[in-house]
Amino acid sequence: MVGPEIHFENVKKRFDSVTAVEAFSATFKAGQTTALVGPSGCGKSTVLRLIAGLTGPDEGTVRLGSEVPAQVARRGALAVAFQDPSLLPWRTVRSNIALGAELARKPSDHVDTLIELVGLGGFADHRPAELSGGMRQRAAIARSLVSQPEILLLDEPFGAVDAITRRRLNTDLPPLWRDRGTTVALVTHSVEEAVLLSDRVLVLSDRPASVLADIATAPGVPRDSAYRASDTFRELSDRIFEALETGAVG
Amino acid sequence: MIWFVRVLGICLFLVAWEFAARGVPGSVLIAGPSEIAEHIQSEFALYTRAAFATSVNAGLGFVFGNLAAIVLAVIMIVVPKSARLLSAFALLLFCIPLIASGPILRVLFGPGEGPQITLAALAVYYTTLLALLVGLRAVSQNWTDFMAVYGRHPLSTLRYVRARASLPYLFVGLQISAPASFLGAMIGEFTGAERGLGVLTLRAMRGLETEATWALAIISASIAMMAYALLGLLGRRLVGYTPVILLSAPQGQPTQNLWMRVAEMAFIVGAVLAIWQISMDVSGLNRFFAKRPGDVFVFLAESENLATVLSALSETLGSALPGYLAGLGLGAALAAALILAPSLGQVALPVAVALRAVPIITTAPLLVLAFGRGIVGTTVVVAVMIFFPTLVACGQGLRQTPGQIVELFRSYGASKWQTLIKAQLPAMLPAFFASARMAVPAALLAVTTVEWLATGQGLGMLMAMTASTSNYNMLWSCVAVIALAASAIYACVAMIERRILRVYASEQLS
Ligand SMILES: Nc1ncnc2c1ncn2[C@@H]1O[C@H](COP(=O)(O)OP(=O)(O)O)[C@@H](O)[C@H]1O
Ligand SMILES: [Mg+2]
Numbered sequence A: 001m002v003g004p005e006i007h008f009e010n011v012k013k014r015f016d017s018v019t020a021v022e023a024f025s026a027t028f029k030a031g032q033t034t035a036l037v038g039p040s041g042c043g044k045s046t047v048l049r050l051i052a053g054l055t056g057p058d059e060g061t062v063r064l065g066s067e068v069p070a071q072v073a074r075r076g077a078l079a080v081a082f083q084d085p086s087l088l089p090w091r092t093v094r095s096n097i098a099l100g101a102e103l104a105r106k107p108s109d110h111v112d113t114l115i116e117l118v119g120l121g122g123f124a125d126h127r128p129a130e131l132s133g134g135m136r137q138r139a140a141i142a143r144s145l146v147s148q149p150e151i152l153l154l155d156e157p158f159g160a161v162d163a164i165t166r167r168r169l170n171t172d173l174p175p176l177w178r179d180r181g182t183t184v185a186l187v188t189h190s191v192e193e194a195v196l197l198s199d200r201v202l203v204l205s206d207r208p209a210s211v212l213a214d215i216a217t218a219p220g221v222p223r224d225s226a227y228r229a230s231d232t233f234r235e236l237s238d239r240i241f242e243a244l245e246t247g248a249v250g
Numbered sequence B: 001m002i003w004f005v006r007v008l009g010i011c012l013f014l015v016a017w018e019f020a021a022r023g024v025p026g027s028v029l030i031a032g033p034s035e036i037a038e039h040i041q042s043e044f045a046l047y048t049r050a051a052f053a054t055s056v057n058a059g060l061g062f063v064f065g066n067l068a069a070i071v072l073a074v075i076m077i078v079v080p081k082s083a084r085l086l087s088a089f090a091l092l093l094f095c096i097p098l099i100a101s102g103p104i105l106r107v108l109f110g111p112g113e114g115p116q117i118t119l120a121a122l123a124v125y126y127t128t129l130l131a132l133l134v135g136l137r138a139v140s141q142n143w144t145d146f147m148a149v150y151g152r153h154p155l156s157t158l159r160y161v162r163a164r165a166s167l168p169y170l171f172v173g174l175q176i177s178a179p180a181s182f183l184g185a186m187i188g189e190f191t192g193a194e195r196g197l198g199v200l201t202l203r204a205m206r207g208l209e210t211e212a213t214w215a216l217a218i219i220s221a222s223i224a225m226m227a228y229a230l231l232g233l234l235g236r237r238l239v240g241y242t243p244v245i246l247l248s249a250p251q252g253q254p255t256q257n258l259w260m261r262v263a264e265m266a267f268i269v270g271a272v273l274a275i276w277q278i279s280m281d282v283s284g285l286n287r288f289f290a291k292r293p294g295d296v297f298v299f300l301a302e303s304e305n306l307a308t309v310l311s312a313l314s315e316t317l318g319s320a321l322p323g324y325l326a327g328l329g330l331g332a333a334l335a336a337a338l339i340l341a342p343s344l345g346q347v348a349l350p351v352a353v354a355l356r357a358v359p360i361i362t363t364a365p366l367l368v369l370a371f372g373r374g375i376v377g378t379t380v381v382v383a384v385m386i387f388f389p390t391l392v393a394c395g396q397g398l399r400q401t402p403g404q405i406v407e408l409f410r411s412y413g414a415s416k417w418q419t420l421i422k423a424q425l426p427a428m429l430p431a432f433f434a435s436a437r438m439a440v441p442a443a444l445l446a447v448t449t450v451e452w453l454a455t456g457q458g459l460g461m462l463m464a465m466t467a468s469t470s471n472y473n474m475l476w477s478c479v480a481v482i483a484l485a486a487s488a489i490y491a492c493v494a495m496i497e498r499r500i501l502r503v504y505a506s507e508q509l510s
Helices: A044-052 A067-073 A093-104 A113-116 A133-145 A165-172 A173-179 A191-197 A225-229 A231-249 B002-023 B034-041 B044-080 B079-095 B098-109 B113-136 B141-149 B155-164 B167-190 B199-205 B210-239 B258-283 B293-301 B304-341 B342-356 B358-372 B375-399 B403-411 B416-455 B456-471 B471-503
Strands: A004-017 A018-028 A034-037 A058-064 A078-081 A151-155 A183-187 A198-205 A209-217
Touching: A004 A133, A004 B304, A018 A044, A018 A209, A034 A044, A034 A173, A034 A191, A034 B304, A044 A058, A044 A067, A044 A078, A044 A151, A044 A165, A044 A183, A044 B141, A058 A067, A067 A078, A078 B141, A093 A113, A093 A133, A093 B155, A113 A133, A113 A165, A133 A151, A133 A165, A151 B293, A165 A173, A173 A231, A183 B034, A191 A225, A191 A231, A191 B456, A198 A231, A198 B044, A209 A231, A225 A231, A225 B167, B002 B034, B034 B044, B044 B155, B044 B167, B044 B199, B044 B210, B079 B113, B079 B403, B079 B416, B098 B113, B098 B416, B098 B456, B098 B471, B113 B155, B113 B167, B141 B155, B141 B293, B155 B167, B155 B456, B167 B199, B167 B210, B167 B416, B199 B210, B210 B358, B258 B293, B293 B304, B293 B471, B304 B342, B304 B375, B304 B416, B304 B456, B304 B471, B342 B471, B358 B375, B358 B416, B375 B416, B403 B416, B416 B456
Parallel strands: A034 A183, A034 A198, A078 A151, A151 A183
Antiparallel strands: A004 A018, A004 A058, A198 A209
16 A cells, blocks of 8 residues: 655744745655755754654645545554654663554564664664664664554664765665655664655755755666665766755755 | 661661660669560560551551542542642541541541541551652653644543553552551550450550560560561662652642632631531431530630640740741751761661651650650650751752752852852752651651650640540540640741742742
């Protein structure tokens, strides 16, 4: 089942004195992966929190298909992996990951497959305190995937993961959500990662965040090492960097 | 090695004690360890039975009181709107000294174990409630967000996150509860039980039996300390660590407007009166001893009665004040001194933590024996009751001064003394005032207990007398007045606290 489209209509969000998001209109297409890139502190996490319904907009609307975020959440069809893995310290890795399925009221039969896939095979019975920061993040990613959500929100999910593992995860994980037609919003600091993993890249302005550029990456091209080495890949990266720089100057 | 030193220390202490006792032959003050041991041996069966009876009542009270605390804490977390009101009620109940609720419960329950168990429960519910609330609320937003993403709300967060995250805090509360429940049970026994350590203590006090008083103090203190140590061990085994928390009711928002505060207060007072009235009516207890608010009002409206109660109250407050101030002052001063001499602190603080757990009831008779039945004896009992918790809390407060601030002072070449005055004492203030608030009911409990047991003055004596005179109007009036006075003093201390913290530690007021 394909995940719903995410639609922002003229959204504004303030925190006390700072306006994090203003005049924000964007569509995250159904079943696609949309990457958000922008200067740090511009409001990317706030956009994800708005999608998850963790905070409501001051003005404008956020719709997930025909529903509001809270309705999708209640169905157990949402999942997130935040920057902070926030695993429960008293649970083992396996039971932390299984918690994602339990809370969403979904079967947890592929927990062990996911543990292998994120490379935590030998650590299933360890507690979070015994893992490195990168390993904890991978456990949090597995937890977000285990409930097979319709909407998946990833906030710098690989930030603390070492370069080699990150490269491997960049190839191994995306099929999991691509093949199931999950609608994904991915925040990343790495422009290459955005081009590699997403169907579209939204370049955001400095705070308050609004959309500076909406760039479609190569549709239908397999995300393999040939793509990574191609001219298209480099061109797309350059266009995103350019958009980011104009935003920073203007 | 450390064990060897400790055992040696204990042996030396016992020898010195023995010599002191022998050096003053016929003293009513000191009984030597050998005499006490002999005495316990000769009365072994009696003491075992009494200890068993008291332990059972304390244990039941421990269970009921802590269950009540857990239920109350859960309600306050799940229905946050109820929290303000419920915590006000819980505090008000906590402000009534056990020695005042004891006789009332005896009257309501009649003979039997009811009052002992209820008092034990009353002695424990509040600290557990405070500790548990800290634990239940100490949950990061990341976790509550995580639950919300799956559309799961307060109850699930309670079940999956808060319940487990608060366990270490619950154990802090349970550990402190163990000796407190013993104290509650013994006070219940003072009010006219058939058996138990409290009954024997009362008898030994009245008969000036030195050896028996010592023996009972040692037995009851040991049981209480053992329960304390056992729960500490259990907590460390089960949850791994013991968090450092300040056990004190949180301060309300100071910015609220005056009329709202007055209205809230009026509502609470009205609700308490209504609960009192309705519970008496519903339980259908005889009006002869189960007095209603109206009875108390009519009774106190007579100027003669009012004068009696008020003069007893002023006697009680007057003899509590020196001990209250001395206990707080000495506790804070020693905590500060221990910072200046850190190696001493490492030895003294654990001892203080342990001594804090000795229930005052067990030591009060000894202190009265030692310091007499006058103001000195009373002051010492009150001061001791307050001293240890204050020392522990202030010591913890001082240690929590951020290391960087201390280092900053050092880098400017400030002396230890200057660092203490400028950086560490302000950091200690919140802990100090928290102790000062919690010490109000404690001081009143200590002073009324001494009055009841020994000095024959004040409200304690007035309440003790009603047991023989059956002047139940007097009894209920005393309890109402002391509850009112305790709450008023507590509120005054809280107001001073807000004033001072606003200047010296504004970031600590949230
Ligand atoms: N709960 C909050 N309270 C106050 N300010 C906030 C809150 N959340 C975010 N902000 C502010 O909003 C701005 C955007 O934050 P965020 O969305 O986290 O940025 P990004 O993820 O792009 O780094 C920042 O200036 C941040 O300080
Ligand atoms: Mg962010």
